[in-house]
Amino acid sequence: MAISDFTIIRRSLTSRLFSTVMTALTVAVAVAMLLVLLSMKDAGEQAFSRGSGDMHLLVSKDSSPLVSVLNGIFYANAPAAPILRPEFDRVASDPRVAIAIPTQQGDSFAGLPVMATSAEFFTKFQPSQGRPWEFASGRAFEKPFEVVLGARAARETGLKIGDGIYLSHGRSNAAVRVTADDHADNHEEHAHEDHEEGAAEPAGHVHREFPYTIVGILKPSGSAHDTALFTDLTSAWTIHAHDRREREDPTAKTTPADITDEDRKITGIYVRAASRPGADASGAVGQLAYQLRQEGFTVAEPSKEIPKLFKIVGGINAILVAMAGVVLVSGSISIMIALYNSMEQRRRQIAVLRVLGASRGRIFGLVLTESALLGLLGALGGVVLGMLAGGLTAGALRGRLGIVVTPVYPPEWVLIVIVAAVLLASVAGLIPAVAAYRTSVARNLRPAA
Amino acid sequence: MGEALSITDLGFRYAAAGPWVVDIDALSLEAGEQLLLTGRSGRGKSTLLYLIAGLMEPGRGRVLVHGQDMHALRGHHRDEFRGRAVGMIFQTFNLLHGFSAAENVMLAMMFSDIPRAEHAKRAHDLLAHLGVDRPDAPPEQLSIGQQQRVAVARAVACRPALVLADEPTASLDPENAGGAMDLIQGACRDTGAALLCVSHDPTMAERFRRRASLDALGAETQR
Structure with missing residues (x-):
């Protein structure tokens, strides 16, 4: 099978598997936190609304x-x-x-x-x-x-x-x-x-x-x-x-x-x-x-009191969502650090690819895509992790507090969270991508002293 | 047969007022021709190759590869042209880890006009022709001699007009060096590529009918 840009990215990720897994995991944890909080927020409101039923x-x-x-x-x-x-x-x-x-x-x-x-x-x-x-x-x-x-x-x-x-x-x-x-x-x-x-x-x-x-x-x-x-x-x-x-x-x-x-x-x-x-x-x-x-x-009037209850805890929710956001940003920064550090090992590879005919733009795109892919991997892992964590949290709430919460993951939220993770990862990939773009071919192809 | 390489008044220096590291009045290479360029270490032999390949910008002069002014091309146009018209062989081979021997060859075709469906077959055929018996093994599992063959295969995979070899035998013992040069020169002859080989190894001279010394300013060539 012919080599494609994706093959190069895939090999790059698998050649430093530990770093790839850990970096993706950081993003996954952040995405999972974000999803659990968002799903629980809505599900919690539904659960609290449930008890009052049809009473006025x-x-x-x-x-x-x-x-x-x-x-x-x-x-x-x-x-x-x-x-x-x-x-x-x-x-x-x-x-x-x-x-x-x-x-x-x-x-x-x-x-x-x-x-x-x-x-x-x-x-x-x-x-x-x-x-x-x-x-x-x-x-x-x-x-x-x-x-x-x-x-x-x-x-x-x-x-x-x-x-x-x-x-x-x-x-x-x-x-x-x-x-x-x-x-x-x-x-x-x-x-x-x-x-x-x-x-x-x-x-x-x-x-x-x-x-x-x-x-x-x-x-x-x-x-x-x-x-x-x-x-x-x-x-x-x-x-x-x-x-x-x-x-x-x-x-x-x-x-x-x-x-x-x-x-x-x-x-x-x-x-x-x-x-x-x-x-x-x-x-x-x-x-x-x-x-x-x-x-x-x-x-x-339960229909009015329950939203008040959520207004009280809404501030805490906002803090938790903000915290998850910070974790997501820090996950993106870890992508940047991982890729930037890998640049030192990859300069020779980049130089060889340039000799073989890869343009600077293509090299830039390769690194940026790699970063986005790390974000996507993390986000997808985060969705799975989030659903597992959501189930465990719902179980804990049911077991300890008797509140029956069914975590809901509206597809549009999941999509937004995934897109946000990929975008953040792409932004994080800009610095390593620029470093790759500026890699000197002549300097990096010289035999090591 | 046209010219594979034509250099006119080529100069390169690192600082505006510094000495010229590369200073060549004229140098040309016909299609299929093979030239040995010698010179002391630090004389700018590798720099000349990067200038020819369009990987560095000259201070003055013009480089035509297969009739195309390399430095008149900008951005990805120059890179694509280099991928098609120029093959490079390095002292340390510079094979990419994480890719098999065949994939290293296919990497060169990735940036060419060769249809993707033909890449794998071409790479395997070429490696077989050059005597690589384990095309799917990673380079680090191959002997030095086999790695050299993979590097040569990668350089000629796109049937370039010009192959640039930078000290290709510097890390080999004399016996292997001879074999490696046989391989490089043979591969270039087979594919019709011109070969410009730079080396400071004096024993290489007898292999080339045409030689030039960078030490002689103006690159007086001996035909």
């Missing part, structure tokens, strides 16, 4: 709408300020409200949050717009002390349909399961026990008086809800009624019949405003939010 308003008594969203949708902390039952009834009965789903947080299992809610949570609320809940197995709760597991909660706890568990009050790492002995014992002998071991704040106590049964496991929704356990409000209120009654009589037995209005507290309301069939955005949302604020509620 999140009503609570938290200190601010952002805190309300963090607590009510992302389970950052259990909301402390309660909403009383009459307040919920007032909101739910507003003619502008199509759906009002009460939620209550405060209990946990194995450090995972428990959300008490109504059955409508599974039938009328969609965690992602247009994607209703689906059960991987089992069903929604139908009576008190039944539990539905989010997908990640099921995976982390290893619980299956039919398993029995005890919940902890407050956030606790306690993961107490119902055993055969428990069934044989009288539950009253298991008055709730303090559980400090491994507890997250505040230290919780395990309600051994009330065994729960797993009845359903949800499919992944890609939202923070996947980390939660869901039970009905009557169960939560029964436990709270028990706490109240136990303070007065430590031997008290409590059933749902003992629940009073004082116990019927919730911590949030998912609200979907009434809208015309087929329409999503409702003109009533603004008015409704205004009125509810006037009534003393904290009203968050």
Whole structure:
């Protein structure tokens, strides 16, 4: 096969393979960083938007709408300020409200949050717009002390349909399961026990008086809800009624019949405003939010709060992207140094090529193309590396934070990053290319002394 | 047969007011003719070859290669012309590492008008003709004698009008030097190229019917 310019470039790169690989790797790492950051940025926004699903308003008594969203949708902390039952009834009965789903947080299992809610949570609320809940197995709760597991909660706890568990009050790492002995014992002998071991704040106590049964496991929704356990409000209120009654009589037995209005507290309301069939955005949302604020509620519009969240972290993103840019530039500089250093060894080769008929311009082009090719190799390696790193990062986010992020690599971004890397590498190749262009033939063909 | 080389009033010096390193009134070489140019070290023998090849600019004078004024050509036109019309052989061969013997020969054809499809066959045929038995081996794995043959093949690969040989035997022992010169002169005869060989080796004289000394200003040639 005849020799071409590309053959010369290829031989030049392979003749100093270590330097070529290391230089391309520098560019690859920079490109990978850039791609991961860009893909995560968009995917992160999508992931955070996912949890709020099709709700228009999140009503609570938290200190601010952002805190309300963090607590009510992302389970950052259990909301402390309660909403009383009459307040919920007032909101739910507003003619502008199509759906009002009460939620209550405060209990946990194995450090995972428990959300008490109504059955409508599974039938009328969609965690992602247009994607209703689906059960991987089992069903929604139908009576008190039944539990539905989010997908990640099921995976982390290893619980299956039919398993029995005890919940902890407050956030606790306690993961107490119902055993055969428990069934044989009288539950009253298991008055709730303090559980400090491994507890997250505040230290919780395990309600051994009330065994729960797993009845359903949800499919992944890609939202923070996947980390939660869901039970009905009557169960939560029964436990709270028990706490109240136990303070007065430590031997008290409590059933749902003992629940009073004082116990019927919730911590949030998912609200979907009434809208015309087929329409999503409702003109009533603004008015409704205004009125509810006037009534003393904290009203968050998740679609507005989540961008605020990203505005906060957006600055960090910009710094990270800038850092990746700096790494990319330093990668280009390393290309320049590698090529420039190789010039010392290649001057004789260049001189011979000139004797054989290569023009200065062609030599200049060879070195510049070599530099661009190094950039391209690095960029392509970076795309592969970036996708691997993106997958690992997404796995880590899912595993550690429960945030389901699917890294997205829009082709136009990938193309832009590749072109940017190649352009930067080409610019970096200018100095070595000029050095090659100016190589003296006569001086470099003389026999070494 | 036309002239392969015609030099008229050629002068070169490194500084404007410095001495002329190359100073030749006239020198010509017919097609297929072979000339030995002798002179002491530092007398400007290599510089003269680079001037003829258009790789250095003369202070004065004119160099015609195959009828073309080398220094009237600019940029890539001169380089392309050199690639077609001039072959060069060096004392240290200057074969490129990282390329096989055949590829070293094909590198010369890369800048010529020879169709690409013919490069490989031509290179292998030429190397076989010159006695290179391992055309696909890298030069550093070949003996000195075989490397010399590859260098000669590269110089005549494009059937140039003129071959310039710069001290081609300086790094060889007398026995190998004789063989190398047989090879160079034979290859030039086979391809019809004129040969201008510069050397300070006095034993070379008997090989050339025509000789010239650069020490004699004006390059008085002995025919």
